[in-house]
Amino acid sequence: MGYEGYDWKDGNDVFEEAARFSRGTVLDYYPLVWLAKRQGKRAHDLLREYGTEGIQTPIRYEGGKLVGTERLHDPELKVGPPEGPTVHPKWLFEFDTHSGKALLLKTPWEVVSDYQARITPDPAKGEFWLTSGRVNEKWQSGSDDARKPVIHARWPENFIEIHPDDAAKYGIESGDYVRLFSDDILVQTDGWIRVKGYRFTDLDKAGYIQRTSAEIRAVAIVTDDIRPGVLFSYFLFQNNPANALAHAVPDPISNAPRYKLGKAQIERIGESPYKSAFDQMSFKPRTVVPKASG
Numbered sequence: 076m077g078y079e080g081y082d083w084k085d086g087n088d089v090f091e092e093a094a095r096f097s098r099g100t101v102l103d104y105y106p107l108v109w110l111a112k113r114q115g116k117r118a119h120d121l122l123r124e125y126g127t128e129g130i131q132t133p134i135r136y137e138g139g140k141l142v143g144t145e146r147l148h149d150p151e152l153k154v155g156p157p158e159g160p161t162v163h164p165k166w167l168f169e170f171d172t173h174s175g176k177a178l179l180l181k182t183p184w185e186v187v188s189d190y191q192a193r194i195t196p197d198p199a200k201g202e203f204w205l206t207s208g209r210v211n212e213k214w215q216s217g218s219d220d221a222r223k224p225v226i227h228a229r230w231p232e233n234f235i236e237i238h239p240d241d242a243a244k245y246g247i248e249s250g251d252y253v254r255l256f257s258d259d260i261l262v263q264t265d266g267w268i269r270v271k272g273y274r275f276t277d278l279d280k281a282g283y284i285q286r287t288s289a290e291i292r293a294v295a296i297v298t299d300d301i302r303p304g305v306l307f308s309y310f311l312f313q314n315n316p317a318n319a320l321a322h323a324v325p326d327p328i329s330n331a332p333r334y335k336l337g338k339a340q341i342e343r344i345g346e347s348p349y350k351s352a353f354d355q356m357s358f359k360p361r362t363v364v365p366k367a368s369g
Contacts, residue, residue, distance in 0.1 A: 087119040099162050103133035107141055109160045135161045182328050190275035194322055196338040205337040207310035207317035216311045228355045233312035235293040242297045247343050249297045249358040250350025255339040256290035261322040273327040289319040294347045296358050
């Protein structure tokens with residue numbers, strides 16, 4: 076890169092350099108790098124010894140070996156004095172609050188009930204709830220994934236999960252291209268401070284809610300992991316983000332966007348090239364089945 080201190084030779088050098096900045100966080104993998112150096116190994120090589128399941132951060136060094144953390148805020152977690160580079164933050168055992176308990180803030184239903192009623196899909200019009208989220212292999216918008224052949228082959232395009240009963244009504248099979256669309260996407264054009272109260276109805280009466288339309292194309296995945304009447308897609312896939320079909324009306328309490336819930340109609344528009352190929356995009360279930368304990 077031309078600057079002193081940035082003369083890394085490969086990804087392992089960067090991985091090892093970044094480890095010290097992870098200390099004391101939920102991403103703490105410094106003990107892995109520390110142990111690898113003590114064993115005369117590269118950190119990447121030691122990590123490979125954990126196979127495809129890896130080891131879950133934050134990582135601790137206990138009794139001469141590395142131990143992953145199954146869950147945070149675990150009052151039943153028993154550990155001895157910190158060993159080696161291990162640190163024991165409070166949030167390993169409880170929440171980082173004065174009492175150690177989680178603070179759950181309740182929003183009165185009357186604050187959001189009118190908004191919920193307004194955005195609820197109408198099955199008679201063929202509308203579905205459209206939820207969105209992530210998949211393990213991709214990061215955020217996937218802007219860096221296009222240069223990674225394995226990731227790009229796994230998710231070359233956005234997908235939509237649909238229940239078998241709903242798919243049958245529209246003649247949709249796994250691997251089909253579908254169009255998701257709506258002409259009833261709500262957009263808030265000014266802040267809550269412009270109206271009295273915290274109700275969506277007040278914003279609408281004041282003229283601060285606009286209706287717009289949006290659509291995306293996605294590859295269908297038929298699965299009973301999703302409920303009837305509900306669709307699931309990737310929230311920020313490049314060029315086809317499910318967020319385009321989410322309402323842009325922030326929560327009145329936190330002012331945070333409510334991007335994880337929208338609505339859409341669906342129609343089949345043809346077969347994708349992945350339907351009959353086996354080198355890109357798998358349609359196998361993504362359900363994670365926990366290991367039996369004991």
